[in-house]
Amino acid sequence: MTKGVKDGMAYEESRGDDLEDGLEVDQDFLASPGASGSGSSVGDGDGVMGDEEVVDEGEFFSDPEAEEQSRSRNLQAGAKRKGDDGEEDDATRTAEKKRRKKEREKRRKARRHQAHSPSSFSKPLSHLATSELFQLLLSSIRDTFPAASPMEIEDLQIPENQLLPALDTEHIGSVPEQSLLKDRLHPFLTDKKLPPSTPRVIVLSLSGLRCADVVREVKSIPGHGEVAKLFAKHLKYEDQVNYLAKTRTMVAVGTPARVGRLLAEGALKITKNTVILLDASFHDSKKRTLLTLPEARTELWKSVFSGKARDTIIKGGARVGAF
Secondary structure (H helix, E strand, C coil): CCHHHHHHHHHHHHCCCCCCCCCCCCHHHHHCHHHCCCCCCCCCCCCCCCCCCCCCCCCCCCCHHHHHHHHHHHHHHHHHHHHHHHHHHHHHHHHHHHHHHHHHHHHHHHHHHHHCCHHHCCCCHHHCCHHHHHHHHHHHHHHHCCCCCHHHHHHHCCCHHHECCCCCHHHCCCCCCCCHHHHHHHHHCCCCCCCCCCCCEEEECCCHHHHHHHHHHHHCCCCCCEEEEECCCCCCHHHHHHHHHHCCEEEEEECHHHHHHHHHCCCCCCCCCCEEEECCCCCCCCCCCCCCCHHHHHHHHHHHCCHHHHHHHHHHCCEEEEC
């Protein structure tokens, strides 16, 4: 055994190898890098042995700065979630307040409407005193324009002195097959000297179908004269203008939208003898009347009793009643 081998054996023996003396060592093994005594050795598979530091799996080295940043991010996220929850709570409370306010306003409107609705009176509308009729019409105006100022409401009101007084109960039943319309019309069907475009009575109803029924009822009254049909789906507007210009009519029956336009454009003329009757007792399948159906009452107060049409009625001295 050579000295190098012996030294190698001595070296190996110094590391604790139990090699017996006289054991020969393979030269190829000694020549391999892993078997050299250069200071590196084969590890047990758990790490790299030698001059490099071995880090065990699972060991965590914390960075204080990174931990502080992470903590700050967590605090910010928590604050944001809290802020979002607070905003959501505020939005919920605001929506709840609006809902309650809307419900209160709806109940107030319903009470006001019930207090001045046609059904709240124990007598027909044609028998209402002028003060009662005034309040009934005022309620309809307020319901139509809930945001209107008192001055705007006043501009739409019909002066109480131009409202028809209550019908004389002593004359009820004087016309065969009595109805509220016949009771109201009868006193005004005696004037035969009527110029064209100037009907003695203008009846306003909430729809074309209702107008057709009113026309048939008027024709059943003796001495009614000509009846003008002033609603859509019967005659075109131009045809109605030509008809009024050529015909002496005792009664005109129409919807607020069409009558308002005819008044504003001068196709219908008003005198102090003209009477405008509101067909306010009739109600549709949903119990809505001329004064409560949104579409009809809006046209009534915007098309008939405002602007040029209103000037024609009020300045012309027409009287307004209901049945």
